[in-house]
Amino acid sequence: MLRYALRRLISLGVTLLVASLVIFLALEVVPGDPAAYMLGVNARPDTLAALRAELGLDQTPPARYAAWVAGMLTGDLGLSYTYRTPVVDMIVERLQVSLPLAVYALALSTLIAFPAGIWAAARRGSVVDVVVMGVTQLGVAIPNFWFAMLMVLVFSINLRWFSAGGFPGWEAGVGPGLKALTLPAVALALPQASILARIMRSALIETLSEDYIRTARAKGLSRGQALWRHALRNAMIPVLTIIGLQFSFLLAGVIIIENVFFLPGLGRLVFQAIAARDLIAVESVVMFLVFAVVVVNFAVDLAYAWVDPRLRGRR
Amino acid sequence: MKPFRMAMLAGVMTMAAMAAHAKSSLVVGLQLEPPHLDPTSAAAGAIDQVLYANVFEGLTRFGADGSVGPGLAESWDISEDGLIYTFHLRAGVSFHDGTTFDARDVKFSLDRARDENSQNAQKALFSGIESVEVVDDLTVRVTLSAPDGGFLFNMAWGDAVIVASESITEIKQKPVGTGAFRFEDWVQGDRITLVRNPDYWGTPAQLEEATFKFISDPTAAFAAVMAEDVDAFPGFPAPENLPQFEADPRFQVLVGSTEGETVLAMNNKLKPLDDVRVRKAIVHAIDRQAIIDGAMFGLGTPIGTHFAPHHPDYVDLLDQSAYDPELSKKLLAEAGYADGFTTTLKLPPPSYARRGGEIIAAQLRAVGIETEITNLEWAQWLEEVFRGRDFGLTIVSHTEPLDIGIYARPDYYFQYDSAEFQEMYAALTGETDPAKRSDLLASMQRRIAEDYVNGYLFQLATPTVANAKLRGLWIDMPTQAIDLTGVYWTE
Numbered sequence: 001m002l003r004y005a006l007r008r009l010i011s012l013g014v015t016l017l018v019a020s021l022v023i024f025l026a027l028e029v030v031p032g033d034p035a036a037y038m039l040g041v042n043a044r045p046d047t048l049a050a051l052r053a054e055l056g057l058d059q060t061p062p063a064r065y066a067a068w069v070a071g072m073l074t075g076d077l078g079l080s081y082t083y084r085t086p087v088v089d090m091i092v093e094r095l096q097v098s099l100p101l102a103v104y105a106l107a108l109s110t111l112i113a114f115p116a117g118i119w120a121a122a123r124r125g126s127v128v129d130v131v132v133m134g135v136t137q138l139g140v141a142i143p144n145f146w147f148a149m150l151m152v153l154v155f156s157i158n159l160r161w162f163s164a165g166g167f168p169g170w171e172a173g174v175g176p177g178l179k180a181l182t183l184p185a186v187a188l189a190l191p192q193a194s195i196l197a198r199i200m201r202s203a204l205i206e207t208l209s210e211d212y213i214r215t216a217r218a219k220g221l222s223r224g225q226a227l228w229r230h231a232l233r234n235a236m237i238p239v240l241t242i243i244g245l246q247f248s249f250l251l252a253g254v255i256i257i258e259n260v261f262f263l264p265g266l267g268r269l270v271f272q273a274i275a276a277r278d279l280i281a282v283e284s285v286v287m288f289l290v291f292a293v294v295v296v297n298f299a300v301d302l303a304y305a306w307v308d309p310r311l312r313g314r315r
Numbered sequence: 316m317k318p319f320r321m322a323m324l325a326g327v328m329t330m331a332a333m334a335a336h337a338k339s340s341l342v343v344g345l346q347l348e349p350p351h352l353d354p355t356s357a358a359a360g361a362i363d364q365v366l367y368a369n370v371f372e373g374l375t376r377f378g379a380d381g382s383v384g385p386g387l388a389e390s391w392d393i394s395e396d397g398l399i400y401t402f403h404l405r406a407g408v409s410f411h412d413g414t415t416f417d418a419r420d421v422k423f424s425l426d427r428a429r430d431e432n433s434q435n436a437q438k439a440l441f442s443g444i445e446s447v448e449v450v451d452d453l454t455v456r457v458t459l460s461a462p463d464g465g466f467l468f469n470m471a472w473g474d475a476v477i478v479a480s481e482s483i484t485e486i487k488q489k490p491v492g493t494g495a496f497r498f499e500d501w502v503q504g505d506r507i508t509l510v511r512n513p514d515y516w517g518t519p520a521q522l523e524e525a526t527f528k529f530i531s532d533p534t535a536a537f538a539a540v541m542a543e544d545v546d547a548f549p550g551f552p553a554p555e556n557l558p559q560f561e562a563d564p565r566f567q568v569l570v571g572s573t574e575g576e577t578v579l580a581m582n583n584k585l586k587p588l589d590d591v592r593v594r595k596a597i598v599h600a601i602d603r604q605a606i607i608d609g610a611m612f613g614l615g616t617p618i619g620t621h622f623a624p625h626h627p628d629y630v631d632l633l634d635q636s637a638y639d640p641e642l643s644k645k646l647l648a649e650a651g652y653a654d655g656f657t658t659t660l661k662l663p664p665p666s667y668a669r670r671g672g673e674i675i676a677a678q679l680r681a682v683g684i685e686t687e688i689t690n691l692e693w694a695q696w697l698e699e700v701f702r703g704r705d706f707g708l709t710i711v712s713h714t715e716p717l718d719i720g721i722y723a724r725p726d727y728y729f730q731y732d733s734a735e736f737q738e739m740y741a742a743l744t745g746e747t748d749p750a751k752r753s754d755l756l757a758s759m760q761r762r763i764a765e766d767y768v769n770g771y772l773f774q775l776a777t778p779t780v781a782n783a784k785l786r787g788l789w790i791d792m793p794t795q796a797i798d799l800t801g802v803y804w805t806e
Contacts, residue, residue, distance in 0.1 A: 032694025033702075038350060039436040040358020041701060042715065050432045082350035083503060084487045094504065149534055156542040164538035166528060167505060262530040262539070264504030271531075272504070276350060277694040 008301050012294050019290040020072070024065050027279050033057070034081045034277040055081050068283065077284035082276045087284040090269060097167055098258075098265035101181050101188070102250035108189035109196055109246065116193075117200025122227060124205060132197060139194025145256045148187035152260070155183060165261035184261045188254065192246050199242050203235035210234070236307050244300030248293040338804045339523040341785070343797060344536060344545035346552050348504065348529040351487035354473040355428055358436035360714065360795035363473035364549070365507055365527050367796035370411075371476035371492035374402055374421065375467050381574075381625070381716070381793030383471045387416065387493060388455075397462030397747045404453040408516045410479045411497045418449040424477045425457070437474040437715075443744075464747040468717065473794060495520040495800045505529065509799075521787075521803040540566070540780050547781035547788060549797050554612040554666075560780045567783045570614060571790035572625050575712035575775030577615070577667055579675060582706055583768060584730040587656055594767040596646035597708075600682040601675060602638040607773050610670035615773035620760040621719050624774050625791065628756040632764040636771065643682040655683025658707030662688060663696040667775065668710040675710070701728045712775045716794055719756070722763050731768045 035051040036043065052058050056067075071078055077087035120132040156164040162183050168176045207213065208231050216226045255267035262268075266285060273281040349362040354371055368376060376386035388402040408416040427433060429441040445460040459466065469475060482491035490498045495517065496509035507527045511520050528545055530536045533553040539545045540560070551557070560566040579601065587593045603617040616624050619632030647653060662672040669690065676686045686708065691699065700706045706728075713721070723740035725732035736759065743755040764771070777792050787801040 031698045032692065033698055034694075036697045036702060037694045038357050038359070039434070041697070041713075042439060043358065043436050044438045046431070047434055047436070047438050051434050054434070084351055085503075090503065093502075149538075152535075152538045152542075156538060156544075160542065163544045164542040165530070165535055166539070166544060169502060169505075259532045260535055262505070262528070262532065262535050264502060268504050272348065275692060275694070278350075 004305060005302065008298050012298055015294050016287075016291060019294075020069055020287055021065075023283050023286050023290070024061075024068065027283055028061055030277075032277045034279060037277045038082060068280070072284070072287065077288070078280040080273075080278055080281045082273070082278045082281070087281050090281065091266065091285060091288055094264060094266045094269050096170060097181075097263050098251060098254060098267065100177070101184055101254060101263070101265060102247060104178070104181055104185040105188035105192065105250050106243070106247055108185055109192040110243065112189065112193040113196035113200055117197040118204060118227075118232070120197070121201045121204035121208065122224070129201075132201070136194035136197050139190050140198070142191065144187050144191050145260050147190060148184065148257055148260045151183050151187060165263065167263050181263075184254075184257050184263060187260075188250060188257055192250070196239065196242055196246070200235070200239050203238045204231055207231040207234045233307060237304060240300055240303050240307065244296055244303075248296050251289065251292055251296075338784075339521070341522050341525045341547065341799065341802065341804075342545045343525065343527050343799075344530050344539055344548035345527050345797075346529070346531055346536065346550060348531075349507070352490040352498070352501070352507075353478075353486045354476055355424070355478060356434040356436070356487075363795045364797045365509075366490060366492070366494075366498075367473040367476070367794065368494060368798040368800060369496040369509055369525070370490055370494045370498055371473070371478070372494050373470055373472070373476045375471040377471045377716075377794045377796065379789045379791065379793070379798070381791065383468050386471070387421075387477055391467070393747070397464075398459050400457045400459070400466060401450070402455045402457065404455065405516055406453055408493050409514060410482065410491050410493055411512060412479075412482055412491045414479055414481050416477070416479070416493050417452045418455045420477055420479050421455045422447045422449050423480045423483075424475075427478070427483075428475065435474055437472060440469040440472055440475055462745045462747055464744065464752050465717070471794075472716075473796070496525060499524075518800075520800050522799060525799050525802075527797075543782070547779060547785055549777065549779040549788070549792075551778045551780045554614055554778060557612065557778055557780070565783055567781050567785070569779040569781065569788065569790045571777050571779065571792055572616065572623070573714065573775045573777045573792040574623055574716040574718075574794070575714040576618060576621050576623065576718075577671075577710065577712040577772045577775050578621065579770030579772055580709050580711055580729045581769055582704060582708075582729060583732070584704075585658075585707055587650065587652060588658065588707060590650050591767055592646045592650040593652065594770075596643040596650070596652075596682065597679065597684065598636045598767050598770045599639045599646070600643040600678055600684070601636075601770055601772070602678055603772055604638075605678070606671050606674050609674050610667055611773070611776070614776035614778060616776070617773050618771045620764040620771055621713070621722065621769070622756070622760050623716075626717070628753045628760075630757050630760045632760065635764055636767070640678075640682050647683060652683075655685065657685040657687065660686040660688045660708045660710075661696065661700050661706045662690050662710060663693055663700075664690075665712070667712060671710055671772070675708075704728055704730065710772070714775070714795065719759055719763070722759070722768060729769060731763070731766070733762065733766060736762050736766075 035048050035055060035057060039047060039051060068078060080087050080090060116132050120129040123129055152164050155161045167180045170177050213226050213231055216230050254265060255271055258265045258267040270282060270285050345364060347361040349365055350357060350359050352366060354362045354366055372386045374386055374388040375383050378384055387405055389405045390403045392401045404418060410416055425444060425447045428435045429444055443459045443461060443463045444457060446458045448456045450456050478486060479491060495512055495515045497512045499508040499510045501507045509525045511523050530539050536548060537553050537556050540548050557568055561568045581588045581594055583589060607613060607615040617633055618624055619636055622629050660672055660676060662668040672688055676688055679686055700709050720740055721727050722731050723737045739755055739759050743752060746752050746755060779788060781788055784805045786805055787803055789798055
């Protein structure tokens with residue numbers, strides 16, 4: 001188990017290093033000067049030069065890359081070009097929206113998907129199965145931002161149950177905070193839950209046809225007992241993989257939803273920073289997201305080993 | 316029984332009084348968020364929208380009609396030769412942090428803006444200043460190197476507001492000004508809150524609190540206004556939804572003019588656009604009304620030169636560039652392009668450019684000119700078009716007030732180089748007599764229209780959607796400001 005974890009850890013480090021280089025190079029290539037963007041069309045050359053010097057843009061790209069990576073190793077993600085505040089503080093502030101939103105959406109998605117998937121698999125071919133399959137088909141097909149707009153129309157504009165967006169901040173209380181995140185979380189969760197339910201169902205159906213389930217049934221276990229005791233645990237590997245991927249997706253992929261609901265989260269930050277060519281903020285936030293994804297995958301790898309003892313010895 | 320009834324009555328009356336007492340907070344929706352909160356070191360219009368007149372004030376200030384009036388300077392004297400401006404400052408003014416406003420703050424602000432290391436996006440506003448002297452606590456003497464008829468106008472810009480040396484280091488996060496509102500809080504990515512300044516030197520604001528909420532997505536903006544999450548949305552980004560708001564008694568739609576001359580800019584140094592006949596042909600191929608209707612949903616006033624039609628010195632030159640595709644074809648044939656030619660059309664993100672660009676491309680195709688359209692982000696546009704001058708045609712709105720002076724800069728991105736125009740502009744800068752200034756401005760407008768430097772399309776209009784009970788909002792935008800000092804709720 002330890003060697004397995006160590007190996008994963010090394011590959012994690014290499015992934016991060018490669019990612020940092022790719023991110024930096026990609027943004028180097030993108031045309032657009034942050035200083036020119038900030039000062040606009042009437043800026044004088046000497047003013048531009050003064051700002052570029054202050055932002056450190058007059059240094060060579062390798063020097064800037066080195067400074068960035070060195071800073072990151074000590075936990076310093078740099079100073080935003082536009083906001084002029086440490087990027088770390090910005091990430092921490094935005095995470096207070098994005099992380100709860102991702103967790104909320106994932107919880108909703110899991111809470112919907114597990115019962116639906118298990119139920120559909122247990123009653124394969126029944127009405128329940130057909131309904132679950134039909135609804136999830138729809139859920140996968142509907143784009144989440146469109147579904148979000150639809151919910152805003154119904155619940156915010158017509159019924160006035162929720163505000164159309166925005167976030168009051170946690171200092172306003174947990175209740176109002178969660179309420180503000182509910183529509184976005186539902187919008188994010190619906191497609192995720194649909195995918196997860198389908199995976200859950202097919203993984204269960206597959207394990208249910210394995211020999212050891214037949215053996216278990218032959219020993220006298222009921223269909224339900226066999227499902228809960230033997231099939232479910234074995235069906236968890238693909239489900240865990242999907243949950244891991246979904247969490248990464250939710251954390252990094254909320255840009256559109258955050259814009260639809262004008263939430264001050266990480267996605268919105270990246271969106272604004274790209275337009276303003278706040279390169280250091282984009283680089284650091286993307287790097288942070290890569291880090292989060294890699295760490296989640298690492299955790300999922302460990303979880304595999306936990307649910308499937310065979311993996312511990314094999315690698 | 317009686318006391319109980321009295322109490323009941325008192326309770327009901329209090330409730331009624333509370334209901335009748337007008338609302339005193341306001342939520343304003345804005346599409347763009349300020350990058351930081353120092354109006355004197357960035358071009359972003361969003362900074363001025365939140366802070367101009369509300370938090371920061373200058374020596375002079377713009378009124379709702381674009382006129383320049385006294386701000387922190389109560390009055391001023393101008394020397395005979397037009398070189399020395401003596402400003403008499405208001406007494407008893409203090410900054411929000413409690414420090415006193417006096418002549419030293421004015422000197423500090425102006426010197427900082429024209430300093431070698433200044434990061435002022437409009438440094439040109441201060442380039443004529445030779446020295447700034449503190450005469451006494453409430454008197455400042457500014458000496459210019461040459462007479463400048465536009466000096467008081469320049470001092471009204473958001474880039475020329477007065478800041479204090481005591482609070483300058485934190486200005487980008489915690490702006491400290493002298494205005495009717497104090498900066499309270501900024502939740503980045505979400506909102507900025509201002510509260511009423513109880514110690515304001517002038518008429519206090521009627522609102523106790525104002526929140527600016529940043530909603531960039533047009534659909535989200537629509538939903539936020541419809542759900543009454545925001546009370547007013549200046550520069551509402553979805554003009555296609557305006558009829559819906561107009562029909563709804565809960566809302567009022569105010570359509571105002573801006574300082575944005577929207578032009579089809581042409582690279583005057585690039586073949587074949589360096590030929591005035593070709594530029595003239597392009598201009599005559601354009602049907603402005605079709606663009607205003609098709610791209611702007613009818614909002615916008617056609618212009619025939621680079622000047623705001625609401626300005627008293629505007630000259631109507633629309634006839635000179637009327638829609639006439641036959642004339643276009645003839646001109647192209649004369650210039651040797653009877654079969655047309657191909658050029659680039661680079662479009663920045665705003666819808667006037669993206670939507671307008673498609674329509675212009677079709678109109679140009681009708682006279683034989685093919686365009687290769689490229690959509691650019693602002694940062695790319697600045698790099699490629701504005702700085703790199705790598706373009707044939709582009710569409711952009713020049714939003715600075717009274718900015719005809721850009722035609723006197725031969726290195727400006729459209730590269731118009733006319734000695735005659737440059738002389739006129741130099742004469743205008745030195746002229747302080749209003750009548751002569753008007754004459755000069757008129758000839759300058761004619762000059763650029765006759766040279767067909769750019770295709771002048773329309774003056775950008777700005778729609779504000781607001782709660783029907785709100786009063787005192789600016790309708791026109793003489794500068795990018797959302798002045799809340801006179802805003803109040805009825806009922």
